[in-house]
Amino acid sequence: MKIGVIGGGQLGRMLALAGTPLDMNFVFLDPAPDACAAALGEHLLAGYDDPEALRRMAESVDLVTFEFENVPAETVAFLSQYVPVYPVAESLRIARDRWFEKSLFKELGIPTPEFADIQSQADLDAAVAAIGLPAVLKTRTLGYDGKGQKVLRQPADVSGAFAELGSVPCILEGFVPFTGEVSLVAVRGRDGETRFYPLSHNTHVGGVLNLSIASTDHPLQALAEDYISRVLTRLDYVGVLAFEFFEVDGGLKANEIAPRVHNSGHWTIEGAECSQFENHLRAVAGLPLGSTAKVGESAMLNFLGSVPPTDAVLRIADCHLHHYGKAFKAGRKVGHATLRCQDAATLQARIAEVQALIARG
Amino acid sequence: MKIGVIGGGQLGRMLALAGTPLDMNFVFLDPAPDACAAALGEHLLAGYDDPEALRRMAESVDLVTFEFENVPAETVAFLSQYVPVYPVAESLRIARDRWFEKSLFKELGIPTPEFADIQSQADLDAAVAAIGLPAVLKTRTLGYDGKGQKVLRQPADVSGAFAELGSVPCILEGFVPFTGEVSLVAVRGRDGETRFYPLSHNTHVGGVLNLSIASTDHPLQALAEDYISRVLTRLDYVGVLAFEFFEVDGGLKANEIAPRVHNSGHWTIEGAECSQFENHLRAVAGLPLGSTAKVGESAMLNFLGSVPPTDAVLRIADCHLHHYGKAFKAGRKVGHATLRCQDAATLQARIAEVQALIARG
Numbered sequence: 001m002k003i004g005v006i007g008g009g010q011l012g013r014m015l016a017l018a019g020t021p022l023d024m025n026f027v028f029l030d031p032a033p034d035a036c037a038a039a040l041g042e043h044l045l046a047g048y049d050d051p052e053a054l055r056r057m058a059e060s061v062d063l064v065t066f067e068f069e070n071v072p073a074e075t076v077a078f079l080s081q082y083v084p085v086y087p088v089a090e091s092l093r094i095a096r097d098r099w100f101e102k103s104l105f106k107e108l109g110i111p112t113p114e115f116a117d118i119q120s121q122a123d124l125d126a127a128v129a130a131i132g133l134p135a136v137l138k139t140r141t142l143g144y145d146g147k148g149q150k151v152l153r154q155p156a157d158v159s160g161a162f163a164e165l166g167s168v169p170c171i172l173e174g175f176v177p178f179t180g181e182v183s184l185v186a187v188r189g190r191d192g193e194t195r196f197y198p199l200s201h202n203t204h205v206g207g208v209l210n211l212s213i214a215s216t217d218h219p220l221q222a223l224a225e226d227y228i229s230r231v232l233t234r235l236d237y238v239g240v241l242a243f244e245f246f247e248v249d250g251g252l253k254a255n256e257i258a259p260r261v262h263n264s265g266h267w268t269i270e271g272a273e274c275s276q277f278e279n280h281l282r283a284v285a286g287l288p289l290g291s292t293a294k295v296g297e298s299a300m301l302n303f304l305g306s307v308p309p310t311d312a313v314l315r316i317a318d319c320h321l322h323h324y325g326k327a328f329k330a331g332r333k334v335g336h337a338t339l340r341c342q343d344a345a346t347l348q349a350r351i352a353e354v355q356a357l358i359a360r361g
Numbered sequence: 362m363k364i365g366v367i368g369g370g371q372l373g374r375m376l377a378l379a380g381t382p383l384d385m386n387f388v389f390l391d392p393a394p395d396a397c398a399a400a401l402g403e404h405l406l407a408g409y410d411d412p413e414a415l416r417r418m419a420e421s422v423d424l425v426t427f428e429f430e431n432v433p434a435e436t437v438a439f440l441s442q443y444v445p446v447y448p449v450a451e452s453l454r455i456a457r458d459r460w461f462e463k464s465l466f467k468e469l470g471i472p473t474p475e476f477a478d479i480q481s482q483a484d485l486d487a488a489v490a491a492i493g494l495p496a497v498l499k500t501r502t503l504g505y506d507g508k509g510q511k512v513l514r515q516p517a518d519v520s521g522a523f524a525e526l527g528s529v530p531c532i533l534e535g536f537v538p539f540t541g542e543v544s545l546v547a548v549r550g551r552d553g554e555t556r557f558y559p560l561s562h563n564t565h566v567g568g569v570l571n572l573s574i575a576s577t578d579h580p581l582q583a584l585a586e587d588y589i590s591r592v593l594t595r596l597d598y599v600g601v602l603a604f605e606f607f608e609v610d611g612g613l614k615a616n617e618i619a620p621r622v623h624n625s626g627h628w629t630i631e632g633a634e635c636s637q638f639e640n641h642l643r644a645v646a647g648l649p650l651g652s653t654a655k656v657g658e659s660a661m662l663n664f665l666g667s668v669p670p671t672d673a674v675l676r677i678a679d680c681h682l683h684h685y686g687k688a689f690k691a692g693r694k695v696g697h698a699t700l701r702c703q704d705a706a707t708l709q710a711r712i713a714e715v716q717a718l719i720a721r722g
Contacts, residue, residue, distance in 0.1 A: 017378060022671060023684035025400065039386060040401060273679070273701070288676045295656060295701075310383060315649045318634070323384035340634070340656075 001285055002027065004057045004083070006075065007067035008035030008043060010324040010333065011261050011277075014269070015067065016040035018277035024285070029057055036325045037067075048075050058082035065239065065284050069096045069259050070142050086190075086238040086284040087259045094235065095259040098140045098171045105254045108230040112254040113246075114174035121162040127172040128158050134175040137161050139168050147207070151175075176253055178246035182215070184224040185265035187240045187279040188232045190286045195279070196225050197272060197292045200264040200300075202244070208331070211351065212264045213299040214271055216344070220245075220252055231257060240265070240280035263302070263333070270320050270340045271298025296340045297347040301354045303335040308357045313337060316353050318346070362646055363388065365418045365444070367436065368428035369396030369404060371685040371694065372622050375630070376428065377401035379638035385646070390418055397686045398428075409436050419443035426600065426645050430457045430620050431503050447551075447599040447645040448620045455596065456620040459501045459532045466615045469591040473615040474607075475535035482523040488533040489519050495536040498522050500529050510568070512536075537614055539607035543576070545585040546626035548601045548640040549593045551647045556640070557586050558633060558653045561625040563605070569692070572712065573625045574660040575632055577705070581606075581613055592618060601626070601641035624663070624694070631681050631699045632659025657701045658708040662715045664696040669718045674698060677714050679707070 001024050005012045008030030016026045016037055026041030035043060046053030049072050057064065063084040069092055076089045094100045098115075105112040116127035118137065128135060133155070139148035150165060152158050152172075162170065181204065185197045199221050200212040215221070228243045242262030245252040265276035274282075274290025282289055306328040307313070313321045320338040328334055337354050341347040362385050366373045369391030377387045377398055387402030396404060407414030410433050418425065424445040430453055437450045455461045459476075466473040477488035479498065489496060494516070500509035511526060513519050513533075523531065542565065546558045560582055561573040576582070589604045603623030606613040626637035635643075635651025643650055667689040668674070674682045681699040689695055698715050702708040 013381075017381060020374075020378060020400065020686070021681075021683045022675075023668070023686055025686075039381065274681075282675060287672050290675065291678065307384070311648050314383075314643060314651065317652065320382075320635075322382045325381075325384055325386075 001025070001063075002061045003281065003285075004029065004061035004064040004079075005037070005041075005067055006048060006064065006071055008032070008037035009067060010036060010326070011067035012037035013040060013324060014266075014277045014322070015065075015261065015281060018269075018275055019281045022278070022281065022285075022287075024281060027057055027061055029053060034327065039325065048072060051078065054078050055082070063284055065280070066092065066260055071096075087241070088236060088238065091235045091237050091241070091259045095257050096141055098138055098256070099169070101256060102171065102173075102254075104231065104234070108227075108234060110227045110230060110254045111251065113176045116172045118162065118170040118172050121160070124158060124162050124170070124172060128152065128155075131172060131174045133158075136173045136175060137165060137170050138173065139165055139170050141169075149207070176246045176248055178248050178253070180247035181244065181255070182218070182220065182224065182247060182252070183212075183242055183244045183262065183264040184228050185240060185242045185262055185268070185276050186225070186228045186232060187276070187283050187289055187292070188237050189283045189289050190238050192233075193289055194229060194232055195289050195292045196221075196228070197265060197268060197276065198294055199224055200267065202264050208304060208333075209263045209302055210304075211299065211301050212267055213347070213351075214267050214294055214297070216294070216297070220247065223252055227252065227254065239283045240276050263336075264300075266322070266336050267298045267300040267338050268292075269322070270338045271295060271300075296342060297344050298341070299339045299347055299351055301337050301339075301351065301358070302333055303337070303358065305330045305332060305334065306361075307335040308360070312357055313354075316350060316357070318350050319354065362386070362424075363422045364642070364646075365390065365422035365425040365440075366398070366402075366428055367409060367425065367432055369393070369398035370428060371397055371687070372428035373398035374401060374685060375627075375638045375683070376426075376622065376642060379630075379636055380642045383639070383642060383646075383648075385642060388418055388422055390414060395688065400686065409433060412439065415439050416443070424645055426641070427453065427621055432457075448602070449597060449599065452596045452598050452602070452620045456618050457502055459499055459617070460530070462617060463532065463534075463615075465592065465595070469588075469595060471588045471591060471615045472612065474537045477533045479523065479531040479533050482521070485519060485523050485531070485533060489513065492533060492535045494519075497534045497536060498526060498531050499534065500526055500531050502530070508568070537607045537609055539609050539614070541608035542605065542616070543579070543581065543585065543608060543613070544573075544603055544605045544623065544625040545589050546601060546603045546623055546629070546637050547586070547589045547593060548637070548644050548650055548653070549598050550644045550650050551599050553594075554650055555590060555593060556650050556653045557582075557589070558626060558629060558637065559655055560585055561628065563625050569665060569694075570624045570663055571665075572660065572662050573628055574708070574712075575628050575655055575658070577655070577658070581608065584613055588613065588615065600644045601637050624697075625661075627683070627697050628659045628661040628699050629653075630683070631701045632656060632661075657703060658705050659702070660700045660708055660712055662698050662700075662712065662719070663694055664698070664719065666691045666693060666695065667722075668696040669721070673718055674715075677711060677718070679711050680715065
């Protein structure tokens with residue numbers, strides 16, 4: 001089976017590593033000449049809106065999927081004329097616009113921070129008056145890893161904030177005094193069968209995911225599964241979807257969804273019976289889903305900017321290196337380490353070892 | 362790091378899948394246009410004795426390794442002028458000739474069936490008189506998966522047997538009434554550090570490996586480790602080496618070694634903390650070795666001739682598919698399944714499920 005992937009970054013690379021043993025071949029559409037997935041398949045070097053490249057991809061593959069959600073709606077519509085596209089267009093439309101996303105949460109009865117649509121500075125002033133400070137102003141589209149957002153702490157931060165983010169459509173979100181951040185990765189097959197990984201407990205630094213620890217019997221697992229199921233069913237979703245939540249007062253408030261494999265699920269490569277990458281491919285290909293059960297105690301640490309020397313990473317017991325083969329650049333996600341241990345105490349010790357290695361720079 | 366691999370079959374393919382996350386890139390030299398590793402690296406389409414191709418490979422890679430041992434000695438010598446080659450030439454010279462191999466076992470005090478060098482039918486007649494029947498006549502080189510050998514059960518089988526195998530140098534081996542077949546996969550680093558996987562219990566059908574089950578606390582583990590260590594040290598070996606033994610009277614008799622990753626170690630992809638493929642690459646690259654500890658109870662079943670439908674394989678719980686992307690052909694190794702289970706009883710049940718699927722054809 002030949003799979004077309006829009007995007008050829010590390011998520012595409014890990015999809016190909018998971019899919020090759022299932023007899024899948026990959027074609028990546030990516031305008032970057034050094035797209036790091038290219039080593040594992042065919043690389044269509046073209047823009048996401050290049051009709052000639054899209055047509056060539058559609059004609060040569062059995063289905064198309066995405067490694068990121070910020071794809072023009074026209075791209076999805078164009079491809080869908082020729083070939084099955086998963087996840088379905090509606091999921092992408094919702095997930096790439098924070099206003100649609102939050103509105104869906106509200107419609108489905110999923111608690112989420114207060115929010116308001118912001119089309120002007122006047123809208124912003126009114127929304128701040130209603131929601132209060134602190135609050136976070138975010139562009140409706142194209143935001144990721146803390147980009148395209150601004151925290152408004154005091155009235156002085158508000159004036160001019162809309163222009164600072166480019167005078168593009170935004171939403172304002174009330175600040176949530178959360179005690180933790182968790183994400184649920186789920187996979188739903190073409191037939192509607194759904195499986196859930198254990199909740200990941202996530203730590204962000206400067207808006208970028210730093211550490212994910214797979215939970216065991218998390219008390220909010222069932223609630224998170226309920227919430228994500230509402231979204232999956234409503235969108236008739238196919239593939240892996242990640243749902244990020246704030247832990248607030250012993251409950252959950254929805255932050256955002258990602259209609260794709262997700263950084264907080266990278267631990268599943270070694271830490272789960274069947275990884276999020278394999279399960280996404282199984283789902284979109286109409287194959288039976290794999291087990292989402294944990295294998296040992298597991299965590300993932302991102303390497304940002306650079307990957308420590310390979311021998312130093314591999315010297316740490318229980319540590320698995322995932323180097324993305326990307327050029328090093330400050331703040332860029334260039335690799336991660338997965339830890340898989342016998343017990344939680346060992347896992348904590350190993351996390352400290354990897355963190356110490358990262359700190360050495 | 363760029364790795365040159367002589368051979369681009371399934372072993373090369375699985376090496377590339379293991380090495381890509383370590384930031385390794387691969388160049389495969391293989392005369393077959395449809396070499397199944399080619400999807401995961403650069404493919405030099407040339408013979409193993411093509412000096413131009415060998416020079417091009419040597420100039421573009423950091424080191425060269427092998428996915429099979431039947432490489433001309435001249436190839437190894439030629440490459441070694443330009444680039445480090447692992448395992449070392451002497452290992453390949455020994456392992457590809459059954460006479461050298463058995464002679465080494467004898468020299469190192471490792472029990473092995475009686476054997477004799479056969480250069481003519483007269484040699485064979487004399488050897489049969491000395492060793493007795495039944496016995497097995499094998500070509501000294503180029504034999505694998507039961508090819509290049511003939512079982513001699515009665516005197517009538519002996520006459521003309523040397524010509525039947527092509528009148529090439531052979532050895533005669535006394536038949537061993539074994540109770541089981543096991544193999545030990547070990548990895549030795551450039552610095553001499555050595556690690557051992559648990560013994561695999563192997564079942565062959567028609568000379569071809571059918572099923573490997575990873576053992577737990579096998580009573581012969583220590584003995585097998587002693588024997589393989591003698592070989593590793595004597596050859597100053599670097600990389601993964603597999604040693605196949607017969608279980609005889611509660612002890613071990615050496616059958617053969619393979620200076621490479623081995624079919625009986627395929628279960629380590631999911632069934633061990635660090636797979637034989639990753640550990641081979643770590644060893645030849647001078648990186649720290651990974652843990653050879655088991656993760657759960659594990660077994661591997663070969664798919665010969667064809668791979669059952671993907672959805673049927675993936676429907677079996679605890680089952681991981683490894684499709685080699687090769688054209689189906691009677692008897693050809695075209696894929697395998699790894700099972701990884703919580704306990705031995707579940708593993709046996711799952712093995713039966715996969716066997717039933719294979720039997721359905």
